[in-house]
Amino acid sequence: xxxxxxxxxxxxxxxxxxxxxxxxxxxxxxxxxxxxxxxxxxxxxxxxxxxxxxxxxxxxxxxxxxxxxxxxxxxxxxxxxxxxxxxxxxxxxxxxxxxxxxxxxxxxxxxxxxxxxxxxxxxxxxxxxxxxxxxxxxxxxxxxxxxxxxxxxxxxxxxxxxxxxxxxxxxxxxxxxxxxxxxxxxxxxxxxxxxxxxxxxxxxxxxxxxxxxxxxxxxxxxxxxxxxxxxxxxxxxxxxxxxxxxxxxxxxxxxxxxxxxxxxxxxxxxxxxxxxxxxxxxxxxxxxxxxxxxxxxxxxxxxxxxxxxxxxxxxxxxxxxxxxxxxxxxxxxxxxx
Amino acid sequence: xxxxxxxxxxxxxxxxxxxxxxxxxxxxxxxxxxxxxxxxxxxxxxxxxxxxxxxxxxxxxxxxxxxxxxxxxxxxxxxxxxxxxxxxxxxxxxxxxxxxxxxxxxxxxxxxxxxxxxxxxxxxxxxxxxxxxxxxxxxxxxxxxxxxxxxxxxxxxxxxxxxxxxxxxxxxxxxxxxxxxxxxxxxxxxxxxxxxxxxxxxxxxxxxxxxxxxxxxxxxxxxxxxxxxxxxxxxxxxxxxxxxxxxxxxxxxxxxxxxxxxxxxxxxxxxxxxxxxxxxxxxxxxxxxxxxxxxxxxxxxxxxxxxxxxxxxxxxxxxxxxxxxxxxxxxxxxxxx
DNA sequence: CCATACAATGCAAACGTTTGCAAGAGTGCC
DNA sequence: GGCACTCTTGCAAACGTTTGCATTGTATGG
Numbered sequence: 234x235x236x237x238x239x240x241x242x243x244x245x246x247x248x249x250x251x252x253x254x255x256x257x258x259x260x261x262x263x264x265x266x267x268x269x270x271x272x273x274x275x276x277x278x279x280x281x282x283x284x285x286x287x288x289x290x291x292x293x294x295x296x297x298x299x300x301x302x303x304x305x306x307x308x309x310x311x312x313x314x315x316x317x318x319x320x321x322x323x324x325x326x327x328x329x330x331x332x333x334x335x336x337x338x339x340x341x342x343x344x345x346x347x348x349x350x351x352x353x354x355x356x357x358x359x360x361x362x363x364x365x366x367x368x369x370x371x372x373x374x375x376x377x378x379x380x381x382x383x384x385x386x387x388x389x390x391x392x393x394x395x396x397x398x399x400x401x402x403x404x405x406x407x408x409x410x411x412x413x414x415x416x417x418x419x420x421x422x423x424x425x426x427x428x429x430x431x432x433x434x435x436x437x438x439x440x441x442x443x444x445x446x447x448x449x450x451x452x453x454x455x456x457x458x459x460x461x462x463x464x465x466x467x468x469x470x471x472x473x474x475x476x477x478x479x480x481x482x483x484x485x486x487x488x489x490x491x492x493x494x495x496x497x498x499x500x501x502x503x504x505x506x507x508x509x510x511x512x513x514x515x516x517x518x519x520x521x522x523x524x525x526x527x528x529x530x531x532x533x534x535x536x537x538x539x540x541x542x543x544x545x546x547x548x549x550x551x552x553x554x555x556x557x558x559x560x561x562x563x564x565x566x567x568x569x570x
Numbered sequence: 571x572x573x574x575x576x577x578x579x580x581x582x583x584x585x586x587x588x589x590x591x592x593x594x595x596x597x598x599x600x601x602x603x604x605x606x607x608x609x610x611x612x613x614x615x616x617x618x619x620x621x622x623x624x625x626x627x628x629x630x631x632x633x634x635x636x637x638x639x640x641x642x643x644x645x646x647x648x649x650x651x652x653x654x655x656x657x658x659x660x661x662x663x664x665x666x667x668x669x670x671x672x673x674x675x676x677x678x679x680x681x682x683x684x685x686x687x688x689x690x691x692x693x694x695x696x697x698x699x700x701x702x703x704x705x706x707x708x709x710x711x712x713x714x715x716x717x718x719x720x721x722x723x724x725x726x727x728x729x730x731x732x733x734x735x736x737x738x739x740x741x742x743x744x745x746x747x748x749x750x751x752x753x754x755x756x757x758x759x760x761x762x763x764x765x766x767x768x769x770x771x772x773x774x775x776x777x778x779x780x781x782x783x784x785x786x787x788x789x790x791x792x793x794x795x796x797x798x799x800x801x802x803x804x805x806x807x808x809x810x811x812x813x814x815x816x817x818x819x820x821x822x823x824x825x826x827x828x829x830x831x832x833x834x835x836x837x838x839x840x841x842x843x844x845x846x847x848x849x850x851x852x853x854x855x856x857x858x859x860x861x862x863x864x865x866x867x868x869x870x871x872x873x874x875x876x877x878x879x880x881x882x883x884x885x886x887x888x889x890x891x892x893x894x895x896x897x898x899x900x901x902x903x904x905x906x907x
Numbered sequence: 908c909c910a911t912a913c914a915a916t917g918c919a920a921a922c923g924t925t926t927g928c929a930a931g932a933g934t935g936c937c
Numbered sequence: 938g939g940c941a942c943t944c945t946t947g948c949a950a951a952c953g954t955t956t957g958c959a960t961t962g963t964a965t966g967g
Contacts, residue, residue, distance in 0.1 A: 594955090606916085628921095
């Protein structure tokens with residue numbers, strides 16, 4: 234009952250010719266007569282011949298497959314990155330196989346092993362939060378599989394990378410706040426042990442300095458989720474000299490701020506401006522609509538994939554590692570002046 | 571410079587034994603002496619031997635790979651489904667390769683072809699909005715590749731499916747609204763040409779009927795996005811006999827309603843109750859927090875994958891198609907009494 | 908001492924392709 | 938008629954595995 238897919242051998246047998254002739258006919262090889270080609274192609278089409286990608290890969294030692302290792306598909310940012318990766322892969326004729334680490338080191342390692350066994354041509358990776366040792370990535374590279382890190386890069390390893398320009402994104406957003414008249418901008422950021430956090434914090438501080446404003450400890454909080462924002466925002470608002478703007482390191486947090494500010498009866502943006510980061514769907518349904526820094530996740534994924542494909546094609550010269558930076562841009566909506 | 575992965579043949583040559591012995595040693599075959607096994611395993615570990623999944627698949631005619639066809643990875647619902655699929659696949663030792671259709675028929679067909687070429691063991695699919703003909707899915711089935719549809723099922727084809735219990739989800743949510751004292755519940759739904767839309771609409775109507783309330787045309791609108799909600803909600807609120815509750819078919823729309831209601835100065839939930847559908851991250855950051863029907867996307871994906879694996883193992887008997895229904899549940903928050 | 912049994916290993920084919928090389932048929936030229 | 942050429946096709950090996958069967962060597966039993 235098990236129906237096998239039809240193979241080149243089957244076609245050859247049916248038409249009483251050799252497999253080589255069939256193969257060459259399908260590939261439109263000049264050595265084969267037009268007549269034979271016609272017969273073969275007709276038969277192949279009629280019987281819905283599909284080349285066996287496995288056999289082909291084995292033969293040519295080229296799987297046309299890219300592995301992706303990322304923390305969590307469900308996060309808006311990563312799913313948009315993945316979407317960009319997928320689209321660009323398809324354009325280049327590559328398949329994509331994915332492994333989510335769920336932020337654990339162990340699953341990340343398992344994923345890398347699986348990709349090695351699948352003989353992928355290259356790997357795109359964003360490292361898990363709990364990862365501190367990088368042997369599994371090094372093993373990929375040692376096996377001559379190009380690795381391109383995206384967003385959460387791996388500092389210990391010399392390899393291509395493409396990251397979001399957090400620093401500039403935050404800096405220009407904060408400058409925008411300042412130029413619109415804000416004088417006391419609060420900053421809600423992530424814990425400092427991620428490289429990304431520091432970049433953002435520096436962007437904030439530099440924007441203040443560039444514009445002659447003081448960096449005040451009491452306006453800087455570690456706060457990167459909604460509930461924390463609900464807890465910390467009132468504290469800041471009740472300062473004798475309350476902030477007139479908030480910059481939050483993600484949109485959930487910014488929405489938390491927004492809800493508190495509204496509840497206190499303060500006018501947005503006239504009395505308090507708010508700016509988020511990521512620009513996910515939240516920003517498009519809040520009231521008022523949230524101004525946010527767009528990270529261009531899709532573009533980042535697409536860009537990483539393009540870079541990887543260039544590597545595979547050997548367009549890029551050998552050792553020179555390239556590090557691309559995806560520019561963010563501020564999407565101004567209604568929470569800023 | 572190109573470093574090949576080490577193969578069984580390499581090990582055989584290095585140890586001056588035959589490839590078969592190496593293969594059997596690695597598989598812990600009883601025919602092989604413990605001594606030989608030890609030597610082989612040691613050598614393999616030292617040189618980081620990784621079995622070539624391609625060759626294995628070709629040999630055994632089993633790729634241990636599942637194909638997934640879905641409309642858009644970026645949507646919260648689909649990315650959570652995908653996450654469930656991925657996790658469950660990993661448990662079962664399957665790889666996952668994904669194709670997004672971007673809601674277009676053409677890409678869906680291309681995806682199906684690619685999966686056929688990759689000789690996947692089975693396929694999980696959710697059909698694109700623009701798809702009206704199903705030959706590409708039929709071709710998979712004709713090639714003896716089991717297909718399990720999830721969420722957006724394909725009515726024309728007899729096959730396993732797992733869907734969200736839209737009808738019951740909407741019905742019980744609306745009943746909840748009624749039992750909490752609401753008498754005029756408005757319904758914001760999708761255009762009727764999707765099967766899903768009708769189920770939801772029926773759930774709404776039946777809930778009203780069961781509780782002796784009239785189904786009123788003027789309370790039923792086609793409206794499934796944020797901006798539409800901003801346009802239509804004021805209309806309903808200015809009716810002489812305005813609704814005291816809104817049920818929306820997704821969370822974006824519900825948030826739109828919420829924002830309008832708040833702006834009008836009506837109390838939520840005392841004067842107007844609101845209930846959404848999907849229970850995505852929006853529901854957890856709105857003010858007040860949105861009551862919503864959780865679709866359990868992750869569980870749906872995991873369940874579909876489990877069903878597919880059972881099929882592949884032959885646990886399920888041949889022709890009987892199974893259709894699983896994932897129960898929704900109402901997450902009551904602050905927009906309902 | 909021979910037959911038998913058993914343990915350990917090797918041979919070779921197969922999975923579905925591609926491809927270098929050889930081979931056959933036909934044609935034109937001297 | 939023989940030679941060199943072109944045009945078309947086929948043979949066989951290779952990619953990395955697994956596995957049925959054959960082979961070898963050794964020990965056991967009569």
